[in-house]
Amino acid sequence: MATYRVYLYNLTTKAVFAEIPFSALNYGYVMDEAGAATVTIPIGVPKVDGNPLTPDDLFPVVTGVAIERDGSLVWGGLLWAYRLNLTARTIEISAKGYLSYYAYRHTWENGVNFANIEQTEMIRRFVNNFTDGIGTVTELTATNMVRTRVWNKYELKPLADVFADLADDVTSLDVQTGVYGGGFFLYVEPFWITAGKEIGNRMYNTPNRHPYDSGKSLQQGVNCEFGEISVDGTELATNAFAVGATDGTATITPFALDSNPELAARIPHVNTVLSETGIKQSTALQYKVRSALRYQSAPITLPTASTYPGLFSPTDLKPGNSVGVTTDDGFLNLVAEDYTVTENAVTVASDGSDRLTLSLVQTALFKETEN
Numbered sequence: 001m002a003t004y005r006v007y008l009y010n011l012t013t014k015a016v017f018a019e020i021p022f023s024a025l026n027y028g029y030v031m032d033e034a035g036a037a038t039v040t041i042p043i044g045v046p047k048v049d050g051n052p053l054t055p056d057d058l059f060p061v062v063t064g065v066a067i068e069r070d071g072s073l074v075w076g077g078l079l080w081a082y083r084l085n086l087t088a089r090t091i092e093i094s095a096k097g098y099l100s101y102y103a104y105r106h107t108w109e110n111g112v113n114f115a116n117i118e119q120t121e122m123i124r125r126f127v128n129n130f131t132d133g134i135g136t137v138t139e140l141t142a143t144n145m146v147r148t149r150v151w152n153k154y155e156l157k158p159l160a161d162v163f164a165d166l167a168d169d170v171t172s173l174d175v176q177t178g179v180y181g182g183g184f185f186l187y188v189e190p191f192w193i194t195a196g197k198e199i200g201n202r203m204y205n206t207p208n209r210h211p212y213d214s215g216k217s218l219q220q221g222v223n224c225e226f227g228e229i230s231v232d233g234t235e236l237a238t239n240a241f242a243v244g245a246t247d248g249t250a251t252i253t254p255f256a257l258d259s260n261p262e263l264a265a266r267i268p269h270v271n272t273v274l275s276e277t278g279i280k281q282s283t284a285l286q287y288k289v290r291s292a293l294r295y296q297s298a299p300i301t302l303p304t305a306s307t308y309p310g311l312f313s314p315t316d317l318k319p320g321n322s323v324g325v326t327t328d329d330g331f332l333n334l335v336a337e338d339y340t341v342t343e344n345a346v347t348v349a350s351d352g353s354d355r356l357t358l359s360l361v362q363t364a365l366f367k368e369t370e371n
Helices: 098-103 119-128 159-167 282-295
Strands: 004-010 016-019 024-030 036-042 063-069 072-085 090-097 112-118 137-139 146-151 172-174 179-181 186-194 198-205 212-219 224-232 239-243 255-259 271-275 300-307 321-326 337-348 354-362
Touching: 004 198, 024 072, 036 063, 036 072, 063 198, 072 098, 072 186, 072 198, 090 098, 098 159, 098 186, 112 119, 119 137, 119 146, 119 159, 119 198, 159 186, 212 224, 239 282, 255 282, 271 282, 321 354
Parallel strands: 137 198, 212 321, 239 271
Antiparallel strands: 004 016, 004 063, 024 036, 024 337, 036 090, 063 072, 072 090, 112 146, 172 179, 186 198, 224 300, 239 255, 300 354, 321 337, 337 354
């Protein structure tokens, strides 16, 4: 069993104003997106100062929610909504991870022109520009891969989408080494500024888009159950096209195409079309179609695992972690195969034991475009 605590705090002042008892708790992580949490608490629960919670204490966007497991903060985000159950006298709090805030901040209204800028530096510039935001501390590791991105005046693209696009972009060429690469896994997590009193949030990334070994293995009937496995070929593509956008003055729309002859020899031709509104250079689009064809060269196998209670720490199996998978399913019969977590949903029982529901995908799909 784990010991869980849930804190409410003010995102502007960072001050914790309540540790709230809960009757139900669920939280999770999603690759390249904000995870979510729901917490059910009694109406009238006391705050640190002894007074009961009020509607002002649950005001959306300014109210932060942080979850602690065995003394470590494991999830944090913003309260966006809540629901009163007047029969049970409870409040169900709905929160989303810190990244959700950046779905409501946008590229600058006068336009943005980042020419040959290292990809994490772009994110740093956006985040550090907001003195009126949620105070995210950037602890980003440079990938040493440069990008050129242009967003026109009044384009106003949500920054959460910008960050996800950059994180998933493994399509540039390091001119010094001649290696294609880039991309990363991006995280925004809570941390104690002052233990028990003040909570902040920080953004960090992995140095590349290579899934990193969790050191864990999932085995049917031993430590988890594989409830279902889906095989999806809807993303298969023998031909890829990428359409960029002009810089507001050019008359020719940037365009690139490529094909996968090996797959085309096996199946009827199928296309994928990429709309890349932030890219204005044909060379960058060429990297995009090359990467897309690799990712879409084989059906995607998607196992879903539900772990037995209390066997794994949720932070050991976050999106980007790779795990061994043995299904013993009588059909695919995966044995010690390498898979990567894309989503982790955590359910906490009343005794503190937690079960993880893991969505997985082949780690091979994250292999960077080869030279």
